[in-house]
Amino acid sequence: MISIGSIFAVLIAAFIGYFGFKENQHVQAATRSTPTFFFHGYGSSYRAEQNMTAAIRRAGVTNTIVRINVSRTGKATLIGRIPRGTRNPLVEVNFADNRLSGTSGSYVNAYYTTGARYVRNAINAVTKRYGYRTINAVSHSMGNLEYYTQPGGNHDAPTMSRIINHYGKELFK
Template sequence: MNKKKITLSTAVAIVLVILGVFTYSSHVQAAKSKKYVQESIPTLFFHGYGSSFRAETQMTGASKKAGVTKTIVRVNVSPNGYAKIIGSIPKKAKNPIVEVNYDNSKMTNYHTAGLWAKNVIEALQKDYKFKKVNFVGHSMGNMAINYYILDNYNNKKLPKVNKVVDIAGHFDGIIDVDDEPGDITLAKNGKPTPMNQFYRELLKLREVYPTNTRVLNIFGDKNDGTHSDGAVSNASSQSLRYLVSGRAKSYREKKIVGKMAQHSKLHENKQVDKILINFLWKK
């Protein structure tokens, strides 16, 4: 009889501890979420050349841990551009995050990359209704985003672009491809000289970039005298300003300095996590 009482008491104690932990965790999560806007706007993350959704998981995981959202799904884009959703977004989800994965991550046709971004959005719209969207891009992911905007600015069926975070963008060239440190000079208004062929295409953004969009441009400086992140010169990244200024609702730049400012380390940088979380969702 005493053993039964001890067993019952132990079981009750364990249940109470579990309930206590669950209640505390729920309280902490609720307290965290109060720091951020509670909206139905999805945020889509786009990775760079030769990469995958795994390059996004540091940032998306940090966002979830901060209390921004409870929902992270993935959309996989096949080499022929077919977008398939892995997971589901609840109808009442707040600040859902979408990790976009391009199977053909070495495709360099930026118009095609923009078309695939459109395919991702249209696939999401079938199951989850939204009128606005946020974008986060790293490296070539920025070109997918900006060419999506360039090629679809007059499509009223697509959601309005709310906020964009460009990380390590090579808008006017890549080192050892069509740029070298010190080759690009920026005028006071941010206009670069010289301009490569892709930048000249993007110049149309000065006429069509959405006027209610807020833009944050994050770029890295390894502090080694090259004024670059090792793959992209700061001037190439900063040339984004000339493309969107006068159109975007706001434009901000943030330079990250040091070893973790290297091109491929920027999406693993906790400082970057904090900056983009605050920009996208902080009240």
């Protein structure tokens, strides 16, 4: 029996492969393809993303998976490297404060402050180091809200090319 997670991973691989290939047809050889960030949900970690990213690698869409660890203070540390010429790199994002428990006040306000800062720091750690101007994102549950609550108006922020949101089993009902 095929699991919902496997189906989701294959859909993501097809999505990244198709649009990565289509986008690369129009890009000069000196530039890189678009990285895809994976944001986990409440109480989770990058481990929840590993089956999806591994399936995408096995499908031949990419050969590079790196991780960004974001500490409780918001410091983003890159684990691994993206070699020059990498096709469709995948970035597993791991939040140490995966329940936003280190914040005071309402939990919703924590998304708009702490959670958004975690996401911004993770994206900046990769885009500034490697010069990416466009990114993709796959987000689950809490990762969705955190991504969307990033403050706008930052002209140095990368452009979002594609995004896949997943809220759990209800997506497939």
